[in-house]
Amino acid sequence: MFGSSSCRLNYAATLENLRIGSKTRVIFQGFTGRQATANAQESIAWGTNVVGGVTPGKESEHLGLPVLPSVRRAMDELKPDATGIYVPASKATPAIEEAIEAEVPLIVAVAEHIPLHDMLRIHSMLKTQTKSRLVGPNSPGIISSAKGERCRIGFQPLPCFSDGCVGIAAKSGTLSYEAVASTTRAGLGQSLCIGVGGDVLPGTDLVEALQVLEHDPNTKGIALIGEIGGDGEILAAQWITDYHARTPLAQRKPIVALIAGLLAPRDRVMGHAGAFWLPGEPAPNQKVMALRGAGVTMVNHPAKIGPALRTLMEDGTVQPPVGEIEEGAAFDSTDDFSTAISGGRPSQQRRGLHTSARRPSNISLPSRPQLRASSQQTRGLHLDTQASKQLLKEALLGLELQYHHCPTHYLALCIDRATRSQCLMTAIHTNPKSLLQPSRYDKILLPPSAKDVLALDGTETWHEIVTTLMAKLQISERPGSAAAADSVGKLLRDLGRVFRDKEAKYVGLQFGMPHNDKEKQKTTFPVYDLRIELDDAAARSAGRLADVHYRYAAKEARDPGAREAKAEGIVYHRLSPGNRAHNIGTLVNGAGLAMNTVDALAGHGGLAANFLDTGGKATSETVRRSFEIILKDDRVKVVFVNIFGGLTLGDMIARGIVLAYKEVDIRVPVVVRIRGTNEEEGQRIIAESGLPLYAFDDFEEAAEKAVELVSGVSAAKKVAQAVHESEGKIAELKKSIQLAAAGMLPVGGSEPSEEAAAPVDEATESPCGKTSESADDAPKQGDMAQEHTGKPRDSEKPEVADTIETLGSDHVA
Incomplete structure (x- = not known):
């Protein structure tokens, strides 16, 4: 079996370690550093039970607390329940590994830019043990704000927090802060806030956070915050559906959710290391549909989370799921689940032994345009087809590949975020739209014991994987020949070597029907598109493969700026x-x-x-x-x-x-x-x-x-043009009125009456119905920046034209 459920169950035994409170004994790794010192002082003042810290090579006192040279010593002498790791990304990997080896129950890593392949190694350690639970990396941490249970391990802004009953599970730190402020303003406060973080491979995911909040006695309502990238939110929707099915309506905790990145381009990494889309993953709008279908109240801004939860909690109503799902059903994809839970009826199939989902075998050979390559990544080094070919050529890899221009089959080696390990993705597309349909992709998971795909080479599992790939990609073997299987195996090795040796996070190609070369007794693949994503954290934080990133960075297209x-x-x-x-x-x-x-x-x-x-x-x-x-x-x-x-x-x-x-x-x-x-x-x-x-x-x-x-600025030129064109007409109208008024004079001659002169004044007003302000009436610069409490009065604000004119002068002291 290729699944990893047994290892996930082992690690699941550590979920209770997330239940922190006032009695949780906390240490800091990197304790004497500037950031850790400031954070520890704030946390202690807030009520966190900090008992000391670790700084390698030091044994002293800091903030009146003991400093020890190793986590093992700290574990033996201070008996901590949790550690907060406050070290740079370059030192974070060994710090996390040291904490795992010392069996610290809860490990919180806030650093970003930890190399992906380091996290793969860390998760291989976590899967085989039942003592330590990881939160992060790239996370604000975890904090308990329940009454009498204050404990902060992270860098959350404390003034926003208040004692309360809302649990928060979030990929985004800043959006979680917004949710905290919103629930505070709504009078609900917070219980337990778990910052899952934005990494590709977080130590704790959204589903695991929900499992903890379900059983947390201080939590009466839940806020869930997701974003583009991965399928964690879909898995959360599936979990919520099950939660609603097993929980009486009156006992359900209301859930309000937000998904960020609905308008994010799919070919870019949006700040977080894990905020990017890959083929086979659900789009953000599909996540919204799945969560809404599961009975979750969706909002478009975190400031609305507090009022929404308050309404649900006061009314005592929780929206039931829309769709009825057959017990034990499995789906071809995450978007099939979204359709089903929303009331649709996609095909429901049993999960296969080797893949995450089975697909029908009667698929016609596809013909579709080239997959548009990602050219705008900033948290990874993207190599286009030409650069990817050069990298393979320099490494003497992929010699069987022939490059063409109309892909039909898809094969990729990438990361399965749910199992936190390598996986293979396959697909055969029939039209361009199928690129965005997760149902068109099959996922092949590796055994949990396998370090990577290359570790399986020569084993029975390797042969099973090759056979499965051939079936999924419709690659047939000629009778009496093993050329196709050998070529698929060689291709798989090459993908594995690039992924491992170049610390890639994605290696994928699209190709047409394989060609059997009778003379050379081998199968070649007409490749139409090749895409490699390198993890720039390997070079940025760990100093590995710097030459590769330096040489290929120049080939990467970027936005201006x-x-x-x-x-x-x-x-x-x-x-x-x-x-x-x-x-x-x-x-x-x-x-x-x-x-x-x-x-x-x-x-x-x-x-x-x-x-x-x-x-x-x-x-x-x-x-x-x-x-x-x-x-x-x-x-x-x-x-x-x-x-x-x-x-x-x-x-x-x-x-x-x-x-x-x-x-x-x-x-x-x-x-x-x-x-x-x-x-x-x-x-x-x-x-x-x-x-x-x-x-x-x-x-x-x-x-x-x-x-x-922006609407006013956009219209400014049109308004100015209209005023300019009207000036002549106004002058002509004024003259006509004056002439008409002159004709109304008495025979003796005198000034026109007030009634006759009035139209002249009206005609000289601006088209907007405003008369010009005097210099004394103009707003002063000191009035332009408004106090933050309450909405400023329009009369106190600068007009767009005034703003532009003012900014042209050197008016800043």
């Missing part, structure tokens, strides 16, 4: 560059929040010109550079700054905005919303800056203003 943004630690994508209707520039901290900002603006009728994530280590200089990059896109008419800080500080963002006004020629309106860590100081800086900014506390109001402003 994306390459310089990456050099600053910024993730930037220009959206729909050929469409000038995309004219709202966005500057956001956090990948999830940045994706949702793009989605939510569309809900208000606005189209974002870009996706920009400042990164977790953003500085004021980062903000200034972000403005420069955004404004290089001449489509941008308004810049929308949306910040909810965790590690990112609100006051630092505010200073960056002020710095940008001093050093960047900003000639468009700027809408600012700052929440989270140091939000009050950030809002104060904005309010006292004297800059022509529109500052808001509420996202909906800020988004509405951005859309309103």
Whole structure:
């Protein structure tokens, strides 16, 4: 059997370790570092039971607590229940492995950019043990806010939290902070918040978080936050369907969910290492459909989570699932499940022994255009067909491949996020639309004991995999010849070597019908498309394969501005560059929040010109550079700054905005919303800056203003042209009225009466019905930046033309 259920059950025994509270004994790895020190001080003050920490080679005291040189020593002497790992990504892998070997019950890793193949190795360790549970990496951590049970292991913004009853499971840190603030404002507070994180292979996934929240006695309602990438949200929908089926209606905990990245391009990595789409995975809208069909209340912005949960909890109603699913049914794909749970009736089939789903065998040979390659990744190095061919040629691999232009069969070696291991994907497509249908793909899972596919070479399982591949790809063997099987085996080895040796996260190709070469007694494959995704964290964090990434990075196509943004630690994508209707520039901290900002603006009728994530280590200089990059896109008419800080500080963002006004020629309106860590100081800086900014506390109001402003800017030229054209007509009309009035004079001659002169005054008013303001009535610069409490009055705000004119002068102190 190729499945990995037994290993998953072993690791599942550690789920209870996620139940943290005031008695949880916490240590810090990297304890004496600047970030860990500041975090520990905050956590201790908040009520976390920190008992000490670890710094390699040191044995001393820090913050009045013991510092030990190894996790093993700390485990023996301090008896911790959990460890928070606060070390750079380059040191995170050995730190996690050390904690696993020491059998620390709960390990929380907040670092991002941990190499994918390091995480594969870590998960191979986790699968075979029952002591340690991992949260992260690329996660804000885990926090208990239940009354009397405070415990924080992470960098969540504490001012937003309050004692309460809402459990949160989230891929995105910033969106989880928004959900926390929303539930606090709704008077619900929080119980247990599990930051699953945005990594490709998280230590705890959404389903596991839901399992814990189901049984948490302090949790009365659940917020679920997902995003583009993987099928975890579909699995969550399946779990919720089962949960509703086994739980009486009156006892069900209401669930409200949000999916970020509905408008994210499928060919790019959206900030988080795991926020990307691959063939065979569900699209974000399919995730929404599946969750809604499972009885989940869906919202389009996290600020709505609190009110939605409060309504559900007060009414005592939980929407039942729409569809009725046959017990024990399995589906060809995640979108088939979505259809079924929404009331449809796709084919329900038994799971096969070797694959995640069986497909009908009577498939006609497909003919379809080339799969568009991903050319905009920033958290991975994408090699197009030509560069991928060069890499294979240099390694003397793939010699059987012949390159053509019309793919029909699909084979890829990639990652199965659910089992946290390598897998093979196969498909035969009949039309271009099938590219986006998960039902067209079959997944072949490896045995849990296998380190990778190459470890199976020469075994009976290897031969079973080759036979399965041939059946799935409809590759027939000529009677009396083993050429096809040998060639498929050779191809599989080559894919495995590229995946392993180059630390890839995806190696896929599309090809036509294999050709049997009678003279050479082998089968060749006419390849139409080849795509390789390299994990840039291997070079960035671990210094491995730096030469490969250096040589091939130059071959990778990028958005204008994306390459310089990456050099600053910024993730930037220009959206729909050929469409000038995309004219709202966005500057956001956090990948999830940045994706949702793009989605939510569309809900208000606005189209974002870009996706920009400042990164977790953003500085004021980062903000200034972000403005420069955004404004290089001449489509941008308004810049929308949306910040909810965790590690990112609100006051630092505010200073960056002020710095940008001093050093960047900003000639468009700027809408600012700052929440989270140091939000009050950030809002104060904005309010006292004297800059022509529109500052808001509420996202909906800020988004509405951005859309309103961009509509005004877009119409400004038309209005100016209309006014110019009307000037002549107004002058002629004025003259005509004056002549007519003159004809009404008495014979003796005198000034026209007031009644006769009135039309002249009316005719000289502007087309908008406004008379011009005097200089004394114009808004002062100090009035332009509004206080963050309440929506500013329109009379206090600068008109678009005034803003542009003001910004042309050197008015910043």
